[in-house]
Amino acid sequence: MWQELLDFLGSPYNRDQVLVALGDHIYLALVPLVCGIVLAICIGWAAQRWRPVRAVALVLANLLFTIPSLALFLLVPSIIGTKILDSANVIVALTVYTTALLVRPVVDALDAVPSHVIAAATAMGYRPIRRFVAVELPLAVPVLAAGVRVGSVSNISLVSVGALIGTGGLGVLFTDGFQREYYAPIIVGIVLTVVLAFVVDLLLVALRRALTPWQRASGQPAAAEPADSRGGAI
Amino acid sequence: MIEFQAVTKRFPDGTTAVDELSLSVEEGTITVFVGPSGCGKTTSLRMVNRMVEPSSGTILVGGEDIRTPHPAVLRRGIGYVIQQAGLFPHRNLLDNIATVPLLSGWTRAKARARAGELLELVGLPAELGKRYPAQLSGGQQQRVGVARALAADPPVLLMDEPFSAVDPVVREGLQDELLRLQDELDKTVVFVTHDIDEAVRIGEKVAVFRTGGLLAQYGSPADVLRDPADDFVANFVGKDRGYRGLSFLDSTGLTLSQVPTVTIGAPVEATGSEWVLALNEQRQPRGWRSPGSAPSAALREGDLHAGGSLHGHGSSLRGALDAALSSPAGQGVVVDDTGAYLGVVSAETVLEVINRGSAG
Numbered sequence: 001m002w003q004e005l006l007d008f009l010g011s012p013y014n015r016d017q018v019l020v021a022l023g024d025h026i027y028l029a030l031v032p033l034v035c036g037i038v039l040a041i042c043i044g045w046a047a048q049r050w051r052p053v054r055a056v057a058l059v060l061a062n063l064l065f066t067i068p069s070l071a072l073f074l075l076v077p078s079i080i081g082t083k084i085l086d087s088a089n090v091i092v093a094l095t096v097y098t099t100a101l102l103v104r105p106v107v108d109a110l111d112a113v114p115s116h117v118i119a120a121a122t123a124m125g126y127r128p129i130r131r132f133v134a135v136e137l138p139l140a141v142p143v144l145a146a147g148v149r150v151g152s153v154s155n156i157s158l159v160s161v162g163a164l165i166g167t168g169g170l171g172v173l174f175t176d177g178f179q180r181e182y183y184a185p186i187i188v189g190i191v192l193t194v195v196l197a198f199v200v201d202l203l204l205v206a207l208r209r210a211l212t213p214w215q216r217a218s219g220q221p222a223a224a225e226p227a228d229s230r231g232g233a234i
Numbered sequence: 235m236i237e238f239q240a241v242t243k244r245f246p247d248g249t250t251a252v253d254e255l256s257l258s259v260e261e262g263t264i265t266v267f268v269g270p271s272g273c274g275k276t277t278s279l280r281m282v283n284r285m286v287e288p289s290s291g292t293i294l295v296g297g298e299d300i301r302t303p304h305p306a307v308l309r310r311g312i313g314y315v316i317q318q319a320g321l322f323p324h325r326n327l328l329d330n331i332a333t334v335p336l337l338s339g340w341t342r343a344k345a346r347a348r349a350g351e352l353l354e355l356v357g358l359p360a361e362l363g364k365r366y367p368a369q370l371s372g373g374q375q376q377r378v379g380v381a382r383a384l385a386a387d388p389p390v391l392l393m394d395e396p397f398s399a400v401d402p403v404v405r406e407g408l409q410d411e412l413l414r415l416q417d418e419l420d421k422t423v424v425f426v427t428h429d430i431d432e433a434v435r436i437g438e439k440v441a442v443f444r445t446g447g448l449l450a451q452y453g454s455p456a457d458v459l460r461d462p463a464d465d466f467v468a469n470f471v472g473k474d475r476g477y478r479g480l481s482f483l484d485s486t487g488l489t490l491s492q493v494p495t496v497t498i499g500a501p502v503e504a505t506g507s508e509w510v511l512a513l514n515e516q517r518q519p520r521g522w523r524s525p526g527s528a529p530s531a532a533l534r535e536g537d538l539h540a541g542g543s544l545h546g547h548g549s550s551l552r553g554a555l556d557a558a559l560s561s562p563a564g565q566g567v568v569v570d571d572t573g574a575y576l577g578v579v580s581a582e583t584v585l586e587v588i589n590r591g592s593a594g
């Protein structure tokens with residue numbers, strides 16, 4: 001088996017293939033993550049302002065999350081009119097998941113901002129949008145970051161499923177390997193997926209620390225991580 | 235400076251929080267809104283910076299209707315301090331204090347420099363500037379809250395129970411600090427509290443509210459204590475209002491008597507049936523020798539009874555009465571500016587002066 005692995009990686013062609021797959025994977029996982037964060041924040045903002053939006057958003061988020069990923073990958077083209085093999089399908093589908101996953105943490109985190117802090121900000125002359133960006137959002141970062149970590153892992157694993165419908169990413173190594181009954185690419189794919197998830201997670205932790213110096217300084221326990229951090233929905 | 239003209243606030247649920255309030259807050263004074271819980275003090279205050287919109291009536295600040303400017307712009311010209319301080323947990327103290335200057339378009343450097351000055355003004359060391367609010371005590375947070383409200387030098391300062399969450403000793407320190415700041419800055423301050431002691435301590439004018447958002451009385455603290463407008467006010471300022479009112483009567487009319495004195499370190503004889511006051515070299519009172527004390531070759535401070543509070547000559551009658559009542563000898567010790575012994579007063583003497591005062 002080691003021999004098989006070495007043979008596989010020994011070929012420059014295979015190595016190129018793997019690197020391309022890794023690049024695709026990163027792209028397909030992280031673009032939806034960023035889009036999802038932005039969307040979830042926008043929805044969270046609207047949910048703070050209008051009670052009905054909040055109720056609808058929370059229910060919808062739960063529902064969307066229960067759609068199996070493969071079904072969603074196949075559904076998206078018929079909804080947005082892309083071709084079935086377009087990688088945009090995966091990006092849109094994963095954006096939907098990420099958003100659905102993050103809506104509740106964002107809403108919870110915004111709820112947790114003390115009302116006297118918001119009142120003080122208003123009384124000092126912040127207009128609503130600037131106040132949201134300068135005061136409420138930074139205070140939501142700890143809870144949001146916990147959600148984003150779950151989202152990144154879930155995205156990285158779900159991108160592999162996209163290979164079943166022919167989009168790129170490390171999942172291609174799995175489909176290849178299974179078709180040819182050749183285990184080397186499968187093992188490489190699994191290892192790289194895990195390493196990627198791990199590295200991205202470390203980067204997110206570092207980013208969170210950089211964004212919340214006040215939490216370390218206060219010597220207080222970090223804000224509670226959301227209890228229902230849901231895994232993937234394959 | 236701040237004019238309430240027939241201002242009413244009715245909440246959607248039907249509560250009338252403020253009812254036809256007409257009141258004019260004078261420029262450069264501290265005016266205290268005081269009253270029991272739920273009587274509309276906070277609502278009245280928050281209508282000034284449009285955190286709450288009146289249902290009817292008009293409010294003028296500096297002669298201008300507060301509805302003229304954009305609310306955000308209006309608020310940058312009105313400092314606001316609340317009970318929980320409301321500091322931004324994610325910003326260090328300097329950035330907290332610099333908030334309004336930055337919103338008003340100052341450069342970052344100028345705003346930071348100003349924040350540093352303010353930190354000192356409210357009595358906090360500059361090194362604290364880099365700390366976050368969670369690293370401060372409650373009293374320190376309140377100071378930062380005051381500094382933040384003053385940062386853009388607004389002419390008006392609204393304070394909603396700013397000191398009620400800190401313990402009584404710290405609170406007194408903060409009150410003194412506010413009075414000192416006010417001497418220096420001359421802001422128009424509206425201060426909300428439900429503590430009548432705090433109200434008479436810091437207020438130049440006191441507005442007593444009653445439940446339902448009605449103004450019960452508006453006047454100087456001395457007036458309110460001496461001459462309550464009705465039973466509600468009389469009740470609210472308390473049964474000991476006469477005693478509190480003594481704070482506003484000066485004691486220059488008091489006749490002092492004398493007691494025998496001895497000096498610490500000197501030889502003393504046995505005392506007879508009288509209390510004897512012990513002084514140090516600077517003639518400052520240190521304590522009392524009780525009747526029937528034994529003679530001694532050199533009087534030591536340890537042998538004395540603690541002295542009770544001292545009364546500075548000419549200060550308020552309340553201090554004189556406190557001194558008389560807290561003295562083991564039944565005689566309040568009166569001292570001059572240097573703390574040196576002048577004479578003593580008994581509670582009876584103080585009461586006589588009070589009686590004469592209210593008779594005349």
Ligand SMILES: Nc1ncnc2c1ncn2[C@@H]1O[C@H](COP(=O)(O)OP(=O)(O)OP(=O)(O)O)[C@@H](O)[C@H]1O
Nearest residue numbers: 245247249251270271272273274275276277278428
């Ligand atoms: N948003 C609101 N909706 C409905 N009623 C309100 C609202 N805010 C305040 N009230 C009511 O208005 C009345 C006055 O409230 P306000 O907060 O002004 O009282 P307060 O004098 O500041 O009391 P406290 O000393 O307890 O702070 C109370 O009866 C209160 O319940």
Ligand SMILES: [Mg+2]
Nearest residue numbers: 275276277394
């Ligand atoms: Mg209140």
